[in-house]
Amino acid sequence: MVTKSSFPDIDVPAVDVWGLLFERKDRPFSDNKVIYVDPETNRSYTFAETKKAAIEFGKGLKAQWDWKKGDVLALYTPNSIDTPAVIWGTHWAGGVISPANPAYTPAELAFQLKDCGAKALVTQKAFLADARAAAKSVGLSEKRIIILGDERDDKFKHFTSIRNLSGATRYVRTRVNPEKDLAFLVYSSGTTGHPKGVMLSHRNIVSNLFMLAAGEGNNLSSEGGPDGKGDKLLAFLPFFHIYGLTCLIHYAFFRGLTIYVMAKFDLERFCSIIQENKITFAYAVPPVVLQLAKNPVVDKYDLSTIRMMSSGAAPLTREIVNALYDKRNIKVKQGYGLSETSPTTHSQRWEDWQTAMGSVGPLLPNQTAKFMSADEKELEVGETGELWVKGPNVFLGYWKNPEGTKNALTDDGYFKTGDVGFQDKKGNFYITDRVKELIKYKGFQVPPAELEGLLVSHPDVDDVAVLGIYNEDQATEVPRAYVVPKAGVPGTPETGKRIADWLSSKVAGHKRLRGGVRFVDVIPKTASGKILRRVLKQQAEAEEKKVKSKL
CATH class of the missing domain: 3.40.50.12780 (ANL, N-terminal domain)
Known part of the structure; x- marks a missing residue:
């Protein structure tokens, strides 16, 4: 049975994100309305200040690197009130934003940078080491790393300096097709282990x-x-x-x-x-x-x-x-x-x-x-x-x-x-x-196959499967590894901790084995070798019930 929304249909205007936010005629608030506030520093942006900063950043991109429609700028930063101006400045210049988790390791960030073909990377000073390592591994020049936020580094351009490039005033906004041109390339983890780039058009976001x-x-x-x-x-x-x-x-x-x-x-x-x-x-x-x-x-x-x-x-x-x-x-x-x-x-x-x-x-x-x-x-x-x-x-x-x-x-x-x-x-x-096998830890997606691919390379691991186990105290799933140890390796808590700590050094924080490591004799699989996760999950649930019954 097909269900249609009970809400009245909306006439979505055929505009891009910039056109909707900055050129609309029905805006119900003034230019000096404060939108973004940093409660730690009290630094803020009004509507007008955001627009000005975005246009200046967009002009700077064009002046600095001859930015073209479809070029991708990657973000590798915690939340900042500067982020909106960077996003919409990139859109003004016809670019696409690809945001990355700042908890990513250099290898994880490098995968996204390479896959999306990023032409520049925006980060914060505290994340420069990992950002530089990732950029180097994919051949992205350090000259294309930009810093935002309150801290600066003399070796790298700050986003305010991109905004103030001389000669940038001659550039105009790049027009895009809202239906076909991308606004964002966000990465969603898949069960194959590699995140997939989700192509979101301007119309998608406006809608x-x-x-x-x-x-x-x-x-x-x-x-x-x-x-x-x-x-x-x-x-x-x-x-x-x-x-x-x-x-x-x-x-x-x-x-x-x-x-x-x-x-x-x-x-x-x-x-x-x-x-x-x-x-x-x-x-x-x-x-x-x-x-x-x-x-x-x-x-x-x-x-x-x-x-x-x-x-x-x-x-x-x-x-x-x-x-x-x-x-x-x-x-x-x-x-x-x-x-x-x-x-x-x-x-x-x-x-x-x-x-x-x-x-x-x-x-x-x-x-x-x-x-x-x-x-x-x-x-x-x-x-x-x-x-x-x-x-x-x-x-x-x-x-x-x-x-x-x-x-x-x-x-x-x-x-x-x-x-x-x-x-x-x-x-x-x-x-x-x-239906999908993704683990959701506090809203973050954890692909079990990625962790399994890493864990199986550990010298103490013969075979492994990773499941999401619901933790009532945290109200979220947590990743747990079920490991078949190598012959002669004891299935002890010490071995489990050693394996979990080893994995923690290789992945972002939300992918750590917060559910621990359990040792098993065999990983249930189909004849073709696919892990029978449902069977393993049933075994895990039976274990949990047994443990609770003893408490």
Whole structure:
């Protein structure tokens, strides 16, 4: 059964991201509206200051390197209030942004730089060593490494110096085709071990901003909030992730909302910023919601100005929602999306946060969706299957990966999400499982095959499989390795720690084996050699039950 969104269709303008944000005629806030604030330094950007910085940076790119339409600029940086100007300056110059996780090792960053063909790399001083190592390995000149943020290094150009290049004023904005030209090339981990470049057009992003606005309704606005001066958001979600990239950087600017930008999440600082600045709304992830509900350090702070939180990136249970509301009187609604959908496809209405608890809400405007059986037959309301989604927010395909694109997109434009769920009679969607084997650690994707490929090269490992094991204390999956040790190697805790520590030195922090190492006699596989993860997961669940029964 095909479901059409219950929201009225939106007439999405045929403009690029720059045209929507900076050239619209219906902007409901002034040029001097403050949008981005660094709560640690009080440095900020208004709408006008962001526009000026972006244009100057875009002109600088053209003057410095003859920047052309389609050239890719990679970001390797924690959250910064300078990031939006760099992004939109690159768009002004016709370029594409490819954000990378700042926790990446040089090897992981190098893969992305090479795959996307980055012409320049923006980072921060504290990340220069890894950025230089990655750039060197792919032949990217150090002269094309740019620093943003408050710290500088005399050997490298700061983004402000790119903005102030002499002779840059003669350049004009590069025009792009919103339907076909890319705005972002974000990387989404796949079960093959190598991340895939997700091609997001300008139209994809523009469409999703209008869809988000419909989902939030008039609840968030530049004049809203308890004091009538506009809603204030707290931004800790990483800007390199599509969730933070669209829902925070772009959506705040589109709606004239002020966001206080955290470089990284810290619970106590998170609470103090809310109290000091009277934050009214925050996008979150389940582990943070859990900490707010249970950590006693939160008791020291007044969070009463929060009118609503919205959780995404991973499932959030009814128990956690209730725990936060009972303890702090904070309401949490849910949403759903993927990198391939720009990202948001579903969002609970504010008034339904309690009545539709556990769901991700209704389908947002301009989309259709259906749940499909394993043999790709349409299912009825209430029946469980894989979610397929179609709309103007659905990506163009995977970068230089026609086979992956063919497997993900149908001929008539549906994206096969790989997530399993159902919808109820009221039109609320529920996500219950994943077809894909990705592990989601606090919203970050961890491809098991990548870790397995590394672990099998360890001298103590004969065979290995990596699974996501749900950790109740953290409210997230954590990676755990099931290892068949080499003959003569003892399957002891010391051996397991040695293997886990070895892997930690080779991967980003979110890919570490927080679920530990377990030793087994054999990894269950099919006749063709494919790991039977479901069988192994059942064994793992049986082990967990046995351990709990002894406690």
